[in-house]
Amino acid sequence: MMIDQVMELHPGIRYFHIGADEVYHLGVCERCKRRMSEENLSPQQLFLIHVKAVLGHIKNTHPTITSIMWDDMLRHTELPILMNSGLGDMVEPMVWHYLSDFRLPIDIWDKYSKVFPNIWFASAFKGATGANAYATNIAYHLDNHTVWLDVMAREGSKFKKVQGCALTGWQRYDHYAVLCELLPQALPSLGMCLMMLQQGSFTAEVHTSVSQDLKFLSPIPLNPFQRYPVPPCQFPGSEIYTSLMAFLHLDATYEEFVRDERVLTWMNDYMMEKRFSNPVHIEPILAQCYGILDGLTKIHSQLEKALKEVFYDHTVEEWLKVFIEPKIRKISDAVEKAKLQLSNS
Known part of the structure; x- marks a missing residue:
């Protein structure tokens, strides 16, 4: 099984992310249709059964590993179905959202907290503003993290523990898409977002500190589309x-x-x-x-x-x-x- 191959290549890991996001074509093939008909299942239930089987394999073969999965396929699942799925003690959901204005279901935190003791959040420091974008708008991603910090402060107490925040950085929107926002040019954004999360807000001190760490001779431009002069800097990939x-x-x-x-x-x-x-x-x-x-x-x-x-x-x-x-x-x-x-x- 591919999971076992990955585990073998990463000895000593504590967490394993199974993915499971954006399963748009579930229940479309004849095999799935036949099973749903025979067992009276909805596509949503078919998804939960599959995920439970994957998580069960990890739990049986690697009992010390904590499994993580993306949450988007769970967002609109009714609470009784989610509670009966058995996923509550098998996985920790990672809630992803990359916009500066939140568009998640209003009941998401109450619902998840009734099923999952622990939760993760996922923001973006690059790659989430356009499939063929090549420049990172740092201000946009700082706004995304501002909203996430507000969510953590307001909703975090509903869970036993907020495990952390994963900062995602997309390279392609899918395997057939062009490259977007190469990592070297996005390192200033990553630095800003990391320090913002660490400090709890974005301040002038955060801006100055990251600029100095990356050896910018003047503050890092937060919005590259405003055509400010490009400041000299010196960090790995700064020429890019x-x-x-x-x-x-x-x-x-x-x-x-x-x-x-x-x-x-x-x-x-x-x-x-x-x-x-x-x-x-x-x-x-x-x-x-x-x-x-x-x-x-x-x-x-x-x-x-x-x-x-x-x-x-x-x-x-x-x-x-x-x-x-x-x-x-x-x-x-x-x-x-x-x-x-x-x-x-």
Whole structure:
């Protein structure tokens, strides 16, 4: 069994997380449908039976291990069903929520506390704001932790023990998705969120302390989208952080350019196809193209070098081909079309 293989590779562990989140296609296959029909089970009950079997295996073969599972498949389970499931003394649920405004069932804490003595919380320090996001908005994740601290203070006493908070950091939304928010550029967010949890709130002292620990020459920008100057810093992976922040700012300039009224008016595809445009407008557009292309080319080189210090070549190739190279191709094409227009003038 895969569980036993993992256990063998991690001797001495105290906790084992079985996952069990987002089981969206339960009870869909013919085998499950047949069992539900024969035993008069709902998909929810089928899920609980399966989870209990997995937890039973861990309890029988590794009795000193405490099992953990994600809670989302339990959130809307009625209390009597949950109490009769037998999970109460077999597992500790980890309640995940990554937004700054909570959208959990209002009865979740009362319900869970009647079934599970101990509970875990799970926040996010990166990766929860968009499947193809590449920059971490620290302020967003600080807000998420502010809400979690409030929940811990208000609801924690309902349980025998709040075991802790797991700070999640997504790398992909699924195995077929692109990379999101690489870890090195998110280390400042991780540092902020960890110290915030430790101190009980986010303060100027927390901000200053983490900035100094990561050797920032000025306070860490909490919202990278505000285009503040990228402060010099020195921590493992800081070259990726500074290059990505520079790319974020240039990317915003690029997006403004492709939506610019001048481009859409005098350099749209139709005008380029007919080679019919006004050089008075094309010349300044071309100058801006050159500036953006030069910046993208330099950042591509910087990021390729920095990423290769940390990641495998195929990861570096994927990231560059997804996020930077399409923009370089598009702006290069705009340069060539603008030059052609001017040569025909």
